[in-house]
Amino acid sequence: MKESVGTTGLILNESLLWEKGKKGRCGFSLPRRDVESCPLDQELTGKGPDFPDLSEVDVVRHYTRLSQWNFGVDTGMYPLGSCTMKYSPKTNGRQASLPGFATAHPLLPASLSQGALKMMFELEQYLAEITGMDATTLQPAAGAHGELTGILLIYAFHKKKGAQRSKIIVPDTAHGTNPASVALCGYRPVLVRSNKQGILSVEAVAEVMDEDTAGIMVTNPNTLGLFEENSQKIAEIVHAKGGLVYCDGANMNAVMGIVQMGKIGVDVMHLNLHKTFSTPHGGGGPGSGPVCVKSELEPFLPVPRVIEENGRYVLAEDYPESVGKVAAFHGSFGVMIKAYSYIRTMGPKNLKKASQLAVLNANYIKERLKGTLHLAYDRPCMHECVFSDEHQKAGKVTTLDMAKRLMDYGFHPPTVYFPLVVDGAIMVEPTETESKEEIDQFIEAFKAIVNEARQDPDRLHDAPKRCKVKRLDEVAAARKPCLAG
Ligand SMILES: *Cc1c(COP(=O)(O)O)cnc(C)c1O
Numbered sequence: 001m002k003e004s005v006g007t008t009g010l011i012l013n014e015s016l017l018w019e020k021g022k023k024g025r026c027g028f029s030l031p032r033r034d035v036e037s038c039p040l041d042q043e044l045t046g047k048g049p050d051f052p053d054l055s056e057v058d059v060v061r062h063y064t065r066l067s068q069w070n071f072g073v074d075t076g077m078y079p080l081g082s083c084t085m086k087y088s089p090k091t092n093g094r095q096a097s098l099p100g101f102a103t104a105h106p107l108l109p110a111s112l113s114q115g116a117l118k119m120m121f122e123l124e125q126y127l128a129e130i131t132g133m134d135a136t137t138l139q140p141a142a143g144a145h146g147e148l149t150g151i152l153l154i155y156a157f158h159k160k161k162g163a164q165r166s167k168i169i170v171p172d173t174a175h176g177t178n179p180a181s182v183a184l185c186g187y188r189p190v191l192v193r194s195n196k197q198g199i200l201s202v203e204a205v206a207e208v209m210d211e212d213t214a215g216i217m218v219t220n221p222n223t224l225g226l227f228e229e230n231s232q233k234i235a236e237i238v239h240a241k242g243g244l245v246y247c248d249g250a251n252m253n254a255v256m257g258i259v260q261m262g263k264i265g266v267d268v269m270h271l272n273l274h275k276t277f278s279t280p281h282g283g284g285g286p287g288s289g290p291v292c293v294k295s296e297l298e299p300f301l302p303v304p305r306v307i308e309e310n311g312r313y314v315l316a317e318d319y320p321e322s323v324g325k326v327a328a329f330h331g332s333f334g335v336m337i338k339a340y341s342y343i344r345t346m347g348p349k350n351l352k353k354a355s356q357l358a359v360l361n362a363n364y365i366k367e368r369l370k371g372t373l374h375l376a377y378d379r380p381c382m383h384e385c386v387f388s389d390e391h392q393k394a395g396k397v398t399t400l401d402m403a404k405r406l407m408d409y410g411f412h413p414p415t416v417y418f419p420l421v422v423d424g425a426i427m428v429e430p431t432e433t434e435s436k437e438e439i440d441q442f443i444e445a446f447k448a449i450v451n452e453a454r455q456d457p458d459r460l461h462d463a464p465k466r467c468k469v470k471r472l473d474e475v476a477a478a479r480k481p482c483l484a485g
Pocket of ligand 1: 082083142143144145175177219223248250251272287289
Protein backbone atom coordinates (compact mmCIF):
# COMPACT_ATOMS: atom_id res chain seq x y z
CA MET A 1 0.00 0.00 0.00
CA LYS A 2 1.21 3.47 -0.82
CA GLU A 3 2.02 5.43 2.30
CA SER A 4 0.03 8.60 2.61
CA VAL A 5 0.86 11.54 4.76
CA GLY A 6 -0.36 11.49 8.34
CA THR A 7 -1.44 7.89 8.65
CA THR A 8 1.59 6.42 10.32
CA GLY A 9 3.30 7.15 13.60
CA LEU A 10 2.44 6.87 17.24
CA ILE A 11 -1.08 6.18 18.32
CA LEU A 12 -0.73 6.13 22.07
CA ASN A 13 -2.94 4.09 24.32
CA GLU A 14 -4.57 5.75 27.26
CA SER A 15 -6.35 4.41 30.28
CA LEU A 16 -9.04 6.02 32.40
CA LEU A 17 -7.89 8.70 34.85
CA TRP A 18 -9.18 6.48 37.65
CA GLU A 19 -6.88 3.68 36.54
CA LYS A 20 -3.96 6.07 36.22
CA GLY A 21 -4.22 7.71 39.62
CA LYS A 22 -1.72 6.89 42.36
CA LYS A 23 -2.34 7.84 45.97
CA GLY A 24 -0.40 10.91 46.99
CA ARG A 25 0.31 12.31 43.51
CA CYS A 26 -0.50 15.95 43.09
CA GLY A 27 -0.82 18.29 40.12
CA PHE A 28 -1.05 21.67 41.84
CA SER A 29 0.39 23.68 44.69
CA LEU A 30 -1.62 25.97 46.91
CA PRO A 31 -0.49 29.02 48.89
CA ARG A 32 0.48 28.37 52.50
CA ARG A 33 -2.60 27.82 54.67
CA ASP A 34 -3.32 30.57 57.20
CA VAL A 35 -6.56 29.11 58.62
CA GLU A 36 -7.41 25.94 60.57
CA SER A 37 -7.42 22.84 58.40
CA CYS A 38 -10.76 21.13 57.95
CA PRO A 39 -11.47 17.97 55.90
CA LEU A 40 -13.59 18.80 52.85
CA ASP A 41 -16.78 16.83 52.85
CA GLN A 42 -15.80 13.93 55.00
CA GLU A 43 -18.06 15.21 57.73
CA LEU A 44 -20.98 15.41 55.33
CA THR A 45 -20.62 12.12 53.49
CA GLY A 46 -18.44 10.02 55.72
CA LYS A 47 -15.99 9.43 52.86
CA GLY A 48 -13.83 11.59 50.63
CA PRO A 49 -14.69 12.39 47.02
CA ASP A 50 -13.81 9.66 44.51
CA PHE A 51 -11.13 11.55 42.59
CA PRO A 52 -7.87 9.97 41.45
CA ASP A 53 -4.60 11.60 42.57
CA LEU A 54 -2.77 12.75 39.43
CA SER A 55 0.28 14.80 38.52
CA GLU A 56 0.06 17.67 36.05
CA VAL A 57 1.84 15.68 33.35
CA ASP A 58 -0.63 12.78 33.86
CA VAL A 59 -3.54 15.12 33.17
CA VAL A 60 -1.97 16.97 30.23
CA ARG A 61 -0.96 13.72 28.51
CA HIS A 62 -4.33 12.14 29.18
CA TYR A 63 -6.29 14.85 27.40
CA THR A 64 -3.72 15.45 24.68
CA ARG A 65 -3.73 11.74 23.81
CA LEU A 66 -7.50 11.60 23.76
CA SER A 67 -7.57 14.62 21.46
CA GLN A 68 -5.28 12.76 19.04
CA TRP A 69 -7.80 9.95 18.68
CA ASN A 70 -10.22 12.41 17.23
CA PHE A 71 -10.68 13.25 13.57
CA GLY A 72 -12.16 16.49 12.31
CA VAL A 73 -11.95 18.97 9.46
CA ASP A 74 -8.92 20.48 11.16
CA THR A 75 -7.20 17.08 10.82
CA GLY A 76 -7.96 16.18 7.24
CA MET A 77 -10.46 15.78 4.42
CA TYR A 78 -13.89 14.77 5.67
CA PRO A 79 -15.96 13.99 2.56
CA LEU A 80 -19.15 13.05 4.40
CA GLY A 81 -21.89 13.58 1.81
CA SER A 82 -24.92 15.67 2.76
CA CYS A 83 -23.06 17.06 5.79
CA THR A 84 -20.89 19.77 4.19
CA MET A 85 -17.90 19.19 6.47
CA LYS A 86 -15.96 22.16 5.19
CA TYR A 87 -13.15 24.00 6.91
CA SER A 88 -14.46 26.87 9.02
CA PRO A 89 -12.12 29.87 9.08
CA LYS A 90 -10.93 30.54 12.62
CA THR A 91 -11.79 34.23 12.43
CA ASN A 92 -15.49 33.32 12.59
CA GLY A 93 -14.97 31.52 15.88
CA ARG A 94 -12.95 34.48 17.17
CA GLN A 95 -15.83 36.88 16.52
CA ALA A 96 -18.17 34.56 18.42
CA SER A 97 -15.86 34.69 21.43
CA LEU A 98 -15.68 38.50 21.58
CA PRO A 99 -16.55 39.25 25.22
CA GLY A 100 -19.50 41.48 24.31
CA PHE A 101 -21.12 38.56 22.48
CA ALA A 102 -19.87 35.64 24.54
CA THR A 103 -20.92 37.08 27.89
CA ALA A 104 -24.24 38.63 26.78
CA HIS A 105 -27.09 37.22 28.85
CA PRO A 106 -30.19 36.29 26.83
CA LEU A 107 -32.40 38.08 29.36
CA LEU A 108 -30.64 41.44 28.99
CA PRO A 109 -33.13 44.13 27.97
CA ALA A 110 -33.04 45.24 24.33
CA SER A 111 -31.65 48.61 25.39
CA LEU A 112 -28.46 46.87 26.57
CA SER A 113 -28.21 44.41 23.65
CA GLN A 114 -28.32 46.67 20.61
CA GLY A 115 -25.21 45.13 19.01
CA ALA A 116 -26.47 41.57 19.42
CA LEU A 117 -29.91 42.47 18.09
CA LYS A 118 -28.46 44.37 15.16
CA MET A 119 -26.34 41.33 14.25
CA MET A 120 -29.44 39.11 14.35
CA PHE A 121 -31.52 41.62 12.37
CA GLU A 122 -28.89 41.90 9.64
CA LEU A 123 -28.23 38.15 9.52
CA GLU A 124 -31.96 37.55 8.97
CA GLN A 125 -31.84 39.98 6.07
CA TYR A 126 -28.71 38.45 4.53
CA LEU A 127 -30.23 34.98 4.66
CA ALA A 128 -33.45 36.24 3.10
CA GLU A 129 -31.42 37.87 0.35
CA ILE A 130 -29.31 34.76 -0.30
CA THR A 131 -32.42 32.57 -0.55
CA GLY A 132 -34.61 35.12 -2.36
CA MET A 133 -37.19 35.05 0.41
CA ASP A 134 -38.89 37.85 2.40
CA ALA A 135 -38.35 37.13 6.10
CA THR A 136 -36.35 34.87 8.42
CA THR A 137 -36.51 33.37 11.90
CA LEU A 138 -33.22 32.41 13.54
CA GLN A 139 -34.76 30.41 16.39
CA PRO A 140 -34.54 26.78 15.20
CA ALA A 141 -31.50 24.99 16.63
CA ALA A 142 -30.78 22.64 13.69
CA GLY A 143 -31.97 21.58 10.25
CA ALA A 144 -34.54 19.13 11.55
CA HIS A 145 -35.83 21.76 13.98
CA GLY A 146 -36.11 24.19 11.04
CA GLU A 147 -38.17 21.59 9.17
CA LEU A 148 -40.49 21.23 12.14
CA THR A 149 -40.86 25.01 12.34
CA GLY A 150 -41.45 25.32 8.59
CA ILE A 151 -44.14 22.63 8.57
CA LEU A 152 -45.78 24.32 11.58
CA LEU A 153 -45.95 27.49 9.45
CA ILE A 154 -47.60 25.54 6.62
CA TYR A 155 -50.03 24.08 9.17
CA ALA A 156 -50.85 27.57 10.50
CA PHE A 157 -51.36 28.86 6.94
CA HIS A 158 -53.96 26.18 6.08
CA LYS A 159 -55.58 26.48 9.49
CA LYS A 160 -56.12 30.19 8.95
CA LYS A 161 -57.75 29.45 5.60
CA GLY A 162 -60.22 27.33 7.54
CA ALA A 163 -59.48 24.12 5.65
CA GLN A 164 -56.74 21.95 7.14
CA ARG A 165 -55.24 19.32 4.84
CA SER A 166 -53.95 15.86 5.70
CA LYS A 167 -50.89 15.07 3.54
CA ILE A 168 -47.51 16.38 2.37
CA ILE A 169 -45.60 15.01 -0.63
CA VAL A 170 -42.02 13.83 0.11
CA PRO A 171 -39.69 12.36 -2.56
CA ASP A 172 -37.89 9.04 -2.11
CA THR A 173 -34.51 10.82 -2.04
CA ALA A 174 -35.43 12.79 1.10
CA HIS A 175 -33.37 12.90 4.29
CA GLY A 176 -35.14 10.84 6.97
CA THR A 177 -35.90 13.97 8.95
CA ASN A 178 -38.30 15.19 6.22
CA PRO A 179 -41.06 12.56 6.59
CA ALA A 180 -40.46 12.65 10.36
CA SER A 181 -41.12 16.42 10.51
CA VAL A 182 -44.22 16.00 8.35
CA ALA A 183 -45.56 13.27 10.64
CA LEU A 184 -44.74 15.24 13.82
CA CYS A 185 -47.00 18.03 12.60
CA GLY A 186 -49.89 15.64 12.04
CA TYR A 187 -49.56 15.28 8.26
CA ARG A 188 -49.16 12.01 6.40
CA PRO A 189 -46.06 11.86 4.18
CA VAL A 190 -46.92 10.78 0.62
CA LEU A 191 -43.99 9.18 -1.19
CA VAL A 192 -43.20 10.26 -4.73
CA ARG A 193 -40.49 8.47 -6.68
CA SER A 194 -37.74 10.30 -8.52
CA ASN A 195 -37.24 9.46 -12.20
CA LYS A 196 -34.39 7.72 -14.03
CA GLN A 197 -32.39 10.94 -13.99
CA GLY A 198 -32.57 11.01 -10.18
CA ILE A 199 -34.91 14.00 -9.96
CA LEU A 200 -38.65 14.62 -9.61
CA SER A 201 -40.73 14.64 -12.76
CA VAL A 202 -43.61 17.06 -13.20
CA GLU A 203 -45.95 14.14 -14.02
CA ALA A 204 -45.12 12.19 -10.86
CA VAL A 205 -46.00 15.18 -8.68
CA ALA A 206 -49.12 16.03 -10.71
CA GLU A 207 -50.35 12.49 -10.15
CA VAL A 208 -50.34 12.72 -6.35
CA MET A 209 -51.04 16.43 -5.78
CA ASP A 210 -54.64 17.08 -4.75
CA GLU A 211 -56.67 19.50 -2.65
CA ASP A 212 -56.14 17.49 0.52
CA THR A 213 -52.36 17.91 0.17
CA ALA A 214 -50.88 20.77 2.21
CA GLY A 215 -47.73 20.98 0.11
CA ILE A 216 -44.52 19.35 -1.03
CA MET A 217 -41.16 19.10 0.74
CA VAL A 218 -38.22 18.97 -1.69
CA THR A 219 -34.50 18.99 -0.98
CA ASN A 220 -32.76 21.06 -3.62
CA PRO A 221 -30.11 20.24 -4.73
CA ASN A 222 -31.36 16.81 -3.72
CA THR A 223 -29.54 14.15 -1.71
CA LEU A 224 -28.18 12.58 -4.92
CA GLY A 225 -26.35 15.86 -5.43
CA LEU A 226 -28.60 16.67 -8.40
CA PHE A 227 -30.45 19.90 -9.04
CA GLU A 228 -34.23 19.50 -9.17
CA GLU A 229 -34.59 21.01 -12.62
CA ASN A 230 -38.37 20.79 -12.68
CA SER A 231 -38.84 22.75 -9.43
CA GLN A 232 -40.55 25.71 -10.98
CA LYS A 233 -43.14 23.66 -12.87
CA ILE A 234 -43.68 21.44 -9.83
CA ALA A 235 -44.27 24.56 -7.72
CA GLU A 236 -46.90 25.74 -10.21
CA ILE A 237 -48.76 22.44 -9.93
CA VAL A 238 -48.66 22.51 -6.12
CA HIS A 239 -49.73 26.16 -5.96
CA ALA A 240 -52.58 25.61 -8.43
CA LYS A 241 -54.13 23.15 -5.96
CA GLY A 242 -53.62 25.51 -3.01
CA GLY A 243 -50.51 23.79 -1.59
CA LEU A 244 -47.20 25.29 -0.46
CA VAL A 245 -43.63 24.42 -1.43
CA TYR A 246 -41.09 23.63 1.30
CA CYS A 247 -37.43 23.51 0.30
CA ASP A 248 -34.98 21.60 2.49
CA GLY A 249 -32.01 23.94 2.02
CA ALA A 250 -29.40 21.77 3.77
CA ASN A 251 -27.53 21.58 0.46
CA MET A 252 -27.40 25.34 -0.10
CA ASN A 253 -23.59 25.12 -0.22
CA ALA A 254 -23.96 24.21 -3.90
CA VAL A 255 -26.02 27.23 -4.94
CA MET A 256 -25.20 30.29 -2.79
CA GLY A 257 -25.50 33.40 -4.90
CA ILE A 258 -26.56 31.25 -7.86
CA VAL A 259 -30.13 30.10 -7.20
CA GLN A 260 -32.66 32.19 -5.33
CA MET A 261 -35.18 29.62 -4.14
CA GLY A 262 -37.86 32.30 -3.70
CA LYS A 263 -37.74 32.93 -7.42
CA ILE A 264 -38.42 29.31 -8.36
CA GLY A 265 -41.62 28.93 -6.37
CA VAL A 266 -40.39 28.07 -2.87
CA ASP A 267 -42.63 29.43 -0.06
CA VAL A 268 -40.64 28.29 2.96
CA MET A 269 -37.20 26.76 3.46
CA HIS A 270 -34.60 26.11 6.11
CA LEU A 271 -30.85 26.57 6.01
CA ASN A 272 -28.25 24.69 8.05
CA LEU A 273 -25.93 27.44 9.24
CA HIS A 274 -23.58 24.80 10.67
CA LYS A 275 -23.24 23.19 7.23
CA THR A 276 -23.24 26.04 4.75
CA PHE A 277 -22.26 29.05 6.85
CA SER A 278 -19.17 27.98 8.69
CA THR A 279 -19.64 26.36 12.06
CA PRO A 280 -17.59 23.29 12.93
CA HIS A 281 -20.19 20.58 13.45
CA GLY A 282 -20.71 16.90 14.05
CA GLY A 283 -20.58 15.29 17.45
CA GLY A 284 -23.89 16.77 18.47
CA GLY A 285 -23.83 20.46 17.75
CA PRO A 286 -24.45 23.22 18.29
CA GLY A 287 -26.29 23.86 15.05
CA SER A 288 -28.70 26.44 13.74
CA GLY A 289 -31.53 25.98 11.24
CA PRO A 290 -33.04 29.36 10.31
CA VAL A 291 -36.28 29.33 8.35
CA CYS A 292 -36.84 31.79 5.50
CA VAL A 293 -40.36 32.48 4.22
CA LYS A 294 -42.29 34.39 1.60
CA SER A 295 -44.46 37.24 2.86
CA GLU A 296 -47.64 35.11 2.94
CA LEU A 297 -46.13 33.06 5.77
CA GLU A 298 -44.44 35.91 7.65
CA PRO A 299 -47.32 36.51 10.12
CA PHE A 300 -46.88 32.97 11.46
CA LEU A 301 -43.13 33.19 12.22
CA PRO A 302 -42.01 32.44 15.80
CA VAL A 303 -41.82 35.27 18.34
CA PRO A 304 -40.10 37.33 19.58
CA ARG A 305 -38.98 38.89 16.30
CA VAL A 306 -36.15 41.38 16.04
CA ILE A 307 -37.41 44.55 14.38
CA GLU A 308 -36.02 48.02 13.81
CA GLU A 309 -37.92 51.00 15.21
CA ASN A 310 -36.55 54.51 14.79
CA GLY A 311 -32.98 53.31 14.50
CA ARG A 312 -33.26 51.02 17.58
CA TYR A 313 -33.62 47.25 17.58
CA VAL A 314 -36.40 45.76 19.66
CA LEU A 315 -37.81 42.32 20.38
CA ALA A 316 -41.44 42.36 19.22
CA GLU A 317 -43.99 39.87 20.57
CA ASP A 318 -47.17 41.26 19.09
CA TYR A 319 -47.86 38.79 16.31
CA PRO A 320 -51.22 37.18 17.14
CA GLU A 321 -50.96 34.57 14.36
CA SER A 322 -47.43 33.44 15.34
CA VAL A 323 -46.80 29.74 15.96
CA GLY A 324 -45.11 30.87 19.20
CA LYS A 325 -41.61 30.21 20.45
CA VAL A 326 -39.70 27.22 19.10
CA ALA A 327 -36.51 27.67 21.15
CA ALA A 328 -35.35 28.84 24.54
CA PHE A 329 -34.40 32.50 24.23
CA HIS A 330 -33.29 33.31 20.66
CA GLY A 331 -31.69 30.11 19.31
CA SER A 332 -28.02 29.19 18.88
CA PHE A 333 -26.57 32.67 19.20
CA GLY A 334 -22.90 31.67 18.83
CA VAL A 335 -23.60 29.91 15.53
CA MET A 336 -25.39 33.03 14.26
CA ILE A 337 -22.30 35.15 14.95
CA LYS A 338 -20.10 32.71 13.02
CA ALA A 339 -22.51 32.77 10.06
CA TYR A 340 -22.67 36.56 10.18
CA SER A 341 -18.89 36.81 10.28
CA TYR A 342 -18.60 34.28 7.43
CA ILE A 343 -21.07 36.14 5.21
CA ARG A 344 -19.45 39.52 5.92
CA THR A 345 -15.90 38.28 5.32
CA MET A 346 -16.87 36.44 2.13
CA GLY A 347 -19.17 38.98 0.51
CA PRO A 348 -21.59 38.12 -2.32
CA LYS A 349 -18.86 37.39 -4.88
CA ASN A 350 -16.96 34.92 -2.75
CA LEU A 351 -20.07 33.14 -1.48
CA LYS A 352 -20.91 32.46 -5.09
CA LYS A 353 -17.34 31.37 -5.79
CA ALA A 354 -17.41 28.99 -2.80
CA SER A 355 -20.46 27.26 -4.28
CA GLN A 356 -18.89 27.13 -7.73
CA LEU A 357 -15.74 25.52 -6.32
CA ALA A 358 -17.76 23.05 -4.24
CA VAL A 359 -19.54 21.97 -7.43
CA LEU A 360 -16.30 21.86 -9.42
CA ASN A 361 -14.57 19.69 -6.81
CA ALA A 362 -17.45 17.20 -6.73
CA ASN A 363 -17.56 16.95 -10.51
CA TYR A 364 -13.79 16.44 -10.63
CA ILE A 365 -14.06 13.49 -8.25
CA LYS A 366 -17.04 12.12 -10.17
CA GLU A 367 -15.17 12.21 -13.46
CA ARG A 368 -11.91 10.79 -12.09
CA LEU A 369 -13.50 7.96 -10.13
CA LYS A 370 -16.29 6.93 -12.45
CA GLY A 371 -14.14 4.34 -14.25
CA THR A 372 -13.19 2.88 -10.87
CA LEU A 373 -16.47 2.90 -8.98
CA HIS A 374 -19.99 2.50 -10.31
CA LEU A 375 -21.51 5.97 -10.71
CA ALA A 376 -25.21 5.90 -9.89
CA TYR A 377 -26.27 8.81 -12.14
CA ASP A 378 -23.82 9.70 -14.88
CA ARG A 379 -24.62 13.38 -15.34
CA PRO A 380 -23.24 16.67 -14.04
CA CYS A 381 -23.68 16.86 -10.27
CA MET A 382 -23.81 19.70 -7.80
CA HIS A 383 -21.82 19.62 -4.53
CA GLU A 384 -21.68 15.84 -4.11
CA CYS A 385 -21.59 12.68 -6.20
CA VAL A 386 -22.97 9.24 -5.45
CA PHE A 387 -21.16 6.00 -6.32
CA SER A 388 -21.99 2.44 -5.30
CA ASP A 389 -20.35 -0.95 -4.73
CA GLU A 390 -22.04 -2.44 -7.82
CA HIS A 391 -18.70 -3.36 -9.48
CA GLN A 392 -17.23 -4.89 -6.30
CA LYS A 393 -20.23 -7.03 -5.38
CA ALA A 394 -19.04 -10.04 -7.40
CA GLY A 395 -15.81 -10.06 -5.36
CA LYS A 396 -17.87 -9.88 -2.14
CA VAL A 397 -16.47 -6.48 -1.22
CA THR A 398 -19.03 -4.00 0.09
CA THR A 399 -19.37 -0.27 0.49
CA LEU A 400 -18.74 -0.71 4.21
CA ASP A 401 -15.46 -2.58 3.56
CA MET A 402 -14.19 0.19 1.27
CA ALA A 403 -15.31 2.98 3.60
CA LYS A 404 -13.51 1.34 6.54
CA ARG A 405 -10.36 0.80 4.48
CA LEU A 406 -10.29 4.48 3.57
CA MET A 407 -9.45 5.21 7.21
CA ASP A 408 -6.21 3.25 6.79
CA TYR A 409 -5.34 5.74 4.07
CA GLY A 410 -5.99 8.70 6.37
CA PHE A 411 -9.40 9.86 5.17
CA HIS A 412 -12.71 10.08 6.93
CA PRO A 413 -15.13 7.79 5.04
CA PRO A 414 -17.85 9.32 2.87
CA THR A 415 -21.53 8.90 3.74
CA VAL A 416 -22.54 5.29 3.07
CA TYR A 417 -25.84 3.55 2.31
CA PHE A 418 -27.61 6.91 1.87
CA PRO A 419 -29.56 8.02 -0.08
CA LEU A 420 -31.65 4.87 0.05
CA VAL A 421 -32.52 4.98 -3.66
CA VAL A 422 -28.96 3.86 -4.50
CA ASP A 423 -28.13 0.36 -3.33
CA GLY A 424 -24.78 0.42 -1.46
CA ALA A 425 -24.43 4.19 -1.92
CA ILE A 426 -21.09 5.95 -1.41
CA MET A 427 -21.79 9.65 -1.25
CA VAL A 428 -18.81 11.97 -1.56
CA GLU A 429 -18.94 15.70 -0.77
CA PRO A 430 -15.47 17.27 -0.97
CA THR A 431 -16.61 20.88 -0.35
CA GLU A 432 -14.85 23.96 -1.68
CA THR A 433 -12.18 24.03 1.02
CA GLU A 434 -10.14 21.03 -0.17
CA SER A 435 -7.18 21.67 -2.44
CA LYS A 436 -6.61 19.77 -5.67
CA GLU A 437 -3.64 17.96 -4.06
CA GLU A 438 -5.78 16.73 -1.18
CA ILE A 439 -8.57 15.64 -3.53
CA ASP A 440 -6.08 13.85 -5.80
CA GLN A 441 -4.77 11.92 -2.80
CA PHE A 442 -8.32 10.90 -1.91
CA ILE A 443 -8.92 9.72 -5.48
CA GLU A 444 -5.66 7.74 -5.49
CA ALA A 445 -6.57 6.15 -2.16
CA PHE A 446 -9.94 5.05 -3.52
CA LYS A 447 -8.30 3.64 -6.65
CA ALA A 448 -5.81 1.69 -4.53
CA ILE A 449 -8.65 0.29 -2.42
CA VAL A 450 -10.60 -0.84 -5.47
CA ASN A 451 -7.42 -2.53 -6.67
CA GLU A 452 -7.08 -4.31 -3.34
CA ALA A 453 -10.72 -5.36 -3.63
CA ARG A 454 -9.82 -7.16 -6.87
CA GLN A 455 -6.57 -8.73 -5.73
CA ASP A 456 -6.98 -9.37 -2.03
CA PRO A 457 -10.60 -8.87 -0.93
CA ASP A 458 -9.95 -10.41 2.51
CA ARG A 459 -7.73 -7.49 3.31
CA LEU A 460 -10.77 -5.24 3.19
CA HIS A 461 -13.09 -7.38 5.27
CA ASP A 462 -11.39 -6.57 8.54
CA ALA A 463 -10.31 -3.01 7.72
CA PRO A 464 -9.38 -0.65 9.24
CA LYS A 465 -6.11 -2.20 10.31
CA ARG A 466 -4.00 0.83 11.15
CA CYS A 467 -6.49 2.79 13.23
CA LYS A 468 -6.77 3.00 16.98
CA VAL A 469 -10.04 1.10 16.86
CA LYS A 470 -10.28 -1.82 14.42
CA ARG A 471 -13.43 -3.18 12.73
CA LEU A 472 -16.26 -2.92 15.21
CA ASP A 473 -18.98 -5.46 15.72
CA GLU A 474 -21.70 -2.97 14.93
CA VAL A 475 -24.54 -5.11 16.22
CA ALA A 476 -22.85 -5.68 19.57
CA ALA A 477 -21.88 -1.99 19.72
CA ALA A 478 -25.52 -1.01 19.37
CA ARG A 479 -26.93 -3.73 21.61
CA LYS A 480 -24.31 -3.71 24.36
CA PRO A 481 -22.58 -0.31 24.32
CA CYS A 482 -19.50 -0.09 26.50
CA LEU A 483 -19.49 3.45 27.79
CA ALA A 484 -16.56 3.13 30.18
CA GLY A 485 -13.68 3.46 27.70
C1 LIG B 1 -28.31 17.57 7.47
C2 LIG B 1 -29.60 17.49 6.79
C3 LIG B 1 -30.81 17.64 7.48
C4 LIG B 1 -30.90 17.74 8.99
O1 LIG B 1 -30.18 18.78 9.54
P1 LIG B 1 -29.67 18.73 11.05
O2 LIG B 1 -29.05 20.05 11.28
O3 LIG B 1 -28.73 17.57 11.15
O4 LIG B 1 -30.90 18.50 11.92
C5 LIG B 1 -31.98 17.63 6.75
N1 LIG B 1 -31.97 17.47 5.42
C6 LIG B 1 -30.83 17.29 4.73
C7 LIG B 1 -30.88 17.12 3.25
C8 LIG B 1 -29.60 17.29 5.38
O5 LIG B 1 -28.47 17.11 4.69
